[in-house]
Amino acid sequence: MKPLDGAVALVTGAGSGVGRAIAVALGGLGATVVLVGRDAARLHETADEVEASGGQAPSRPTDLTHDEAVRGLAEDLRRKYRQLDILVHSAGLFARGEIAVAPITDFDTQYRTNLRAPFLLTQHTLPLLEACRGQIVFINSSAGITAGPGISQYAATKHGLKALADSLRAEVNSKGIRVLSVYLGRTATPMQEYVHRLEGREYHPQQLIQPNDVASTVTSALLTPYTAEVTDLYIRPMRKIT
């Protein structure tokens, strides 16, 4: 018997990086994990990893910036499973640019992906989460707490995500739902490799937080007995880059 046998989880951004690692960890604990992202081939790679550890992971390719697609995803979950125990928002985008020059379209895309999509998906899945005293995880960033130069747009979406999670927690705790924000520092994923490229730095992934370590910290918080709630996790690489 595994701790999440019979549970249904949905992980966005499950085709790579942090989302993939969390999906594989949840599958290994017995959950059926619905994998969401745009790239079907990458979702299938994640599904193969989950299945190799004995779990089940149906892929559901979805562009989370399309409202109808988000509604359809929630409706499919309702019809197929009638429950949602764990919702993990890991999908995200990053763009750099000082305010003087950053294209407003970059802001729009990050807003739609990093903030609006988690709002809408949460809204549509809340009845399913309520039905089983579910848990919601927001993968946030150290930029959701402190904003440095060149990342105003990304940081604004992540500050917004903090507000969304805090407000949601205050609304749904009384219904038995737990809400966790995870504020990550630099983590070895395709997004961080891209950030290094933009910054003109050499990429040494072994010096950064590892996605599997994020996954084990998150699953440990999710398995905390229901007399307690882990609300916020701050994870930094041991070796700090300034």
Ligand SMILES: NC(=O)c1ccc[n+]([C@@H]2O[C@H](COP(=O)([O-])OP(=O)(O)OC[C@H]3O[C@@H](n4cnc5c(N)ncnc54)[C@H](OP(=O)(O)O)[C@@H]3O)[C@@H](O)[C@H]2O)c1
């Ligand atoms: N890596 C870091 O250093 C770091 C630090 C702090 C916070 N974070 C946060 O951690 C989360 C995970 O990022 P990561 O580092 O694991 O990067 P990643 O490997 O690039 O993963 C991001 C995922 O988001 C998905 N995605 C993007 N736009 C989407 C859309 N419109 N609809 C559906 N899925 C979409 C991408 O899949 P598709 O392209 O297939 O859609 C991708 O799998 C993000 O929220 C990020 O902001 C990362």
